[in-house]
Amino acid sequence: MPLPGIRPSIPATPRDDHAEDAPLSIHDLTVAYRRKPVLWDVDLDLPEKRLIALVGPNGAGKSTLLKAALGLVPAVSGDVKVYGRDYKEQRRLVAYVPQRESVDWDFPVNALDVVAMGRYRRIGWLRPVGRADREAAMVALGKVGMADYAQRQISQLSGGQQQRVFLARALAQEARLYLMDEPFAGVDAATEKAIVALLDDLREQGNTVLVVHHDIQTVPAYFDYVVMLNMRVVAHGPVEDVFTEENLRKTYGGKLTLLSAAAEALAGRR
Amino acid sequence: MISSLAAASHAEIVPPMEALWRVLSLQDYNTRVVVIGTTLLGLASGLAGVFLLLRKRSLLSDVVSHSALPGIGIAFIAMTMMGGGGKNTLGLLLGATATALLGIVAVGAIRRFTRLKDDAALAIVLGTFFSAGIALTGVAARMPGAGASGLESWIYGKTASMLFSDALLIGITGLLVTLGTVLLFKELALLCFDEDFAATQGWPVGLLDMLLMGATVAVTVIGLQAVGLILVVALLIIPPAAARLWTHRLRPLAAISAVIGGLACLVGSALSALMENLPAGAIIVLSAAALFCVSLVFGTEGGMLHRGLGAWTLRKRVGRQHLLRALAELAEQSGKDVASFSTIRHRRSWHTATVRGLLASAMKDGLVERVDARHWRLTESGVAEARRVVRNHRLWELFLITHADIAPSHVDRDADMIEHILDERMIAQLEGLMAGENRGHVPPSPHALRPAEGTA
Numbered sequence: 001m002p003l004p005g006i007r008p009s010i011p012a013t014p015r016d017d018h019a020e021d022a023p024l025s026i027h028d029l030t031v032a033y034r035r036k037p038v039l040w041d042v043d044l045d046l047p048e049k050r051l052i053a054l055v056g057p058n059g060a061g062k063s064t065l066l067k068a069a070l071g072l073v074p075a076v077s078g079d080v081k082v083y084g085r086d087y088k089e090q091r092r093l094v095a096y097v098p099q100r101e102s103v104d105w106d107f108p109v110n111a112l113d114v115v116a117m118g119r120y121r122r123i124g125w126l127r128p129v130g131r132a133d134r135e136a137a138m139v140a141l142g143k144v145g146m147a148d149y150a151q152r153q154i155s156q157l158s159g160g161q162q163q164r165v166f167l168a169r170a171l172a173q174e175a176r177l178y179l180m181d182e183p184f185a186g187v188d189a190a191t192e193k194a195i196v197a198l199l200d201d202l203r204e205q206g207n208t209v210l211v212v213h214h215d216i217q218t219v220p221a222y223f224d225y226v227v228m229l230n231m232r233v234v235a236h237g238p239v240e241d242v243f244t245e246e247n248l249r250k251t252y253g254g255k256l257t258l259l260s261a262a263a264e265a266l267a268g269r270r
Numbered sequence: 271m272i273s274s275l276a277a278a279s280h281a282e283i284v285p286p287m288e289a290l291w292r293v294l295s296l297q298d299y300n301t302r303v304v305v306i307g308t309t310l311l312g313l314a315s316g317l318a319g320v321f322l323l324l325r326k327r328s329l330l331s332d333v334v335s336h337s338a339l340p341g342i343g344i345a346f347i348a349m350t351m352m353g354g355g356g357k358n359t360l361g362l363l364l365g366a367t368a369t370a371l372l373g374i375v376a377v378g379a380i381r382r383f384t385r386l387k388d389d390a391a392l393a394i395v396l397g398t399f400f401s402a403g404i405a406l407t408g409v410a411a412r413m414p415g416a417g418a419s420g421l422e423s424w425i426y427g428k429t430a431s432m433l434f435s436d437a438l439l440i441g442i443t444g445l446l447v448t449l450g451t452v453l454l455f456k457e458l459a460l461l462c463f464d465e466d467f468a469a470t471q472g473w474p475v476g477l478l479d480m481l482l483m484g485a486t487v488a489v490t491v492i493g494l495q496a497v498g499l500i501l502v503v504a505l506l507i508i509p510p511a512a513a514r515l516w517t518h519r520l521r522p523l524a525a526i527s528a529v530i531g532g533l534a535c536l537v538g539s540a541l542s543a544l545m546e547n548l549p550a551g552a553i554i555v556l557s558a559a560a561l562f563c564v565s566l567v568f569g570t571e572g573g574m575l576h577r578g579l580g581a582w583t584l585r586k587r588v589g590r591q592h593l594l595r596a597l598a599e600l601a602e603q604s605g606k607d608v609a610s611f612s613t614i615r616h617r618r619s620w621h622t623a624t625v626r627g628l629l630a631s632a633m634k635d636g637l638v639e640r641v642d643a644r645h646w647r648l649t650e651s652g653v654a655e656a657r658r659v660v661r662n663h664r665l666w667e668l669f670l671i672t673h674a675d676i677a678p679s680h681v682d683r684d685a686d687m688i689e690h691i692l693d694e695r696m697i698a699q700l701e702g703l704m705a706g707e708n709r710g711h712v713p714p715s716p717h718a719l720r721p722a723e724g725t726a
Contacts, residue, residue: 070470088472096470103464107324108520117460121471126453153518169467 021084023048023177023208024069029078031061031068038064040232042078046177046210047225051203053213053239056229057252062212063099065229066179070096082177092121095175097166099182105155111165112150115140118172140172141165143201145194160191167198178202178209185214196222219243289544300434301543307437308496308539308554309532310444312505315493316531317451318485319506320513320524324462325482329392330374331506334490335499336396337373339403341365342424342494346410356410359436359495362424366491373399374483427498427551428542436495443492447485448528458482459520496539497551504555505531512562515569530565534558586631588690591659592618593628594637597648598656599719608647661712663689665700671716678717 022045029042039061054062067073069080082090115137116129141147144164184192202209226243227236228251235247322328345365350356373395380391407421460468461478469475493502513527538554567574596617600609615625632638637652648656666689667681
């Protein structure tokens with residue numbers, strides 16, 4: 001969407017030379033809801049084998065960035081490549097963990113059924129879930145420490161357990177790029193620790209994990225790479241380089257009034 | 271009553287038992303076709319209804335059925351004007367399907383282009399299309415030589431007026447929807463549970479959604495003749511809602527819902543074949559409602575009886591465990607294993623009747639014995655059981671004090687509520703946390719026990 005005269009007040013690092021086969025390469029992505037832009041010119045290459053935090057204030061467009069990258073919300077412009085090729089050809093390599101609240105946990109299935117959904121694409125059309133896939137789902141449940149709860153109706157699980165079921169479903173996909181929307185929301189300290197260990201394992205095995213994260217206190221402890229977002233990418237890079245007070249102020253501070261005023265004006269113009 | 275009992279295809283009055291038998295044994299060919307066709311419709315609507323309910327789109331079928339009426343009117347007028355008879359069922363159904371689909375599109379458009387919520391969008395479309403339908407069928411009825419007297423049977427449903435070909439069409443459509451739903455079970459389940467996730471896996475969620483809507487339209491439109499457009503929504507909602515009271519698993523849920531739908535249609539169409547004055551649609555829905563009521567009372571997952579029984583057994587277990595702990599702690603304090611009735615009663619400020627009941631039931635299970643008229647003591651197995659109860663209570667108290675920083679004066683009441691639901695695994699965890707607490711050892715109470723009144 002051309003916006004004459006309006007450029008982000010702090011330009012994101014220009015990156016015209018996109019890496020050949022970055023796990024996720026987003027080019028010039030702009031997303032709008034009902035004419036109100038929520039993401040502007042996002043240009044981003046994620047490095048391989050990293051645990052990446054995606055941080056930013058409420059309404060910064062963190063979830064939208066994941067959803068737009070996955071084609072779940074329509075983008076005004078931009079393209080997304082996964083390991084060097086168009087995302088649509090590479091779906092098998094991507095696992096998505098939506099926010100826990102995005103589904104109805106009163107749905108009549110048990111934990112194992114949900115995890116088995118991670119295998120559905122492999123199973124293909126019309127065929128029921130076979131034994132091998134159920135076993136793969138069991139293994140995934142075991143990895144998140146939920147093997148004992150396989151037969152438990154999902155509404156009877158605690159919030160942290162439900163979150164782990166969602167993670168297990170992503171593990172069952174055996175992907176290489178994991179996009180997780182607030183996996184730490186509403187979980188207790190013990191579950192948080194377990195999830196961090198799990199993310200570390202994923203990275204050790206050569207995967208890339210992008211996590212929408214709310215608690216900026218824990219970013220240096222949990223992650224080695226950070227993307228700071230507020231409607232556009234403020235900064236991204238290794239945590240020790242870019243996770244600075246100045247960048248945090250740019251991300252969370254009130255310097256974006258011009259940008260949001262422009263967005264409001266656009267939304268109001270009929 | 272008896273005079274109204276006439277066999278479906280004969281005008282003469284036959285004895286009721288004989289008529290009943292004729293219908294139930296499906297001897298009459300026409301009745302057989304109607305009943306089987308309608309039952310297949312019930313199966314299909316039970317199945318499709320499960321996914322509609324899970325997708326929270328149940329009311330959409332109400333819009334579909336009401337939007338079908340203008341199509342029926344238009345088709346009737348068009349066919350009459352072209353010189354053919356206006357009552358060709360296939361033609362009417364095609365018209366019904368066309369405007370029903372238009373209704374769905376209208377709901378989607380309102381949802382998309384306005385800020386109105388679903389309920390408003392549904393109400394607007396339903397009202398508009400139904401009004402248009404009434405106007406159009408009104409015009410149709412007054413057409414010269416139309417003989418459109420049968421049009422109101424679409425509103426209330428009437429299996430008796432069904433022709434063989436109608437029933438065949440209903441049966442085949444029902445069978446197709448049933449087959450399609452069974453084949454696409456996994457895909458539809460995924461769509462209903464987590465649409466976004468399905469899309470990231472590359473499933474064509476738009477197509478799947480359209481298939482589900484298509485099944486809904488098919489079941490609804492063919493259900494018009496049997497149940498009528500006002501009631502057909504009930505055939506899609508009541509069976510899955512009733513099935514939900516029996517299971518928490520999707521496959522059994524779908525199976526039970528299909529059976530309830532099929533059974534309701536079987537009973538309804540058979541009864542209406544038996545008694546011509548009974549409108550089939552109402553009887554079918556009432557049968558489904560009766561099955562829902564049965565499920566509401568007897569359902570094993572949230573049925574009233576089941577819940578009541580669960581609460582009753584829990585209350586009983588809690589009372590039993592309180593009694594055992596009271597006796598054990600009284601013995602611990604006084605050093606005597608015999609306690610008087612009033613001491614026991616004062617222990618927890620029980621009502622006299624409550625203690626009497628608890629003691630009687632514990633005696634029946636061999637946990638306590640009566641020493642004399644006013645005194646009781648634990649039996650050997652009662653002592654063992656009481657040790658376990660006291661131990662759980664105190665382990666939990668210790669846990670609260672050492673790990674949850676709760677003041678010792680408060681732990682008794684907290685533990686009182688939790689101890690009864692501790693399972694093996696939690697106890698093992700507690701034992702792990704309380705280093706030095708070996709299995710079987712009963713730790714001393716971490717707080718002062720309530721003074722034992724009445725003991726000297």
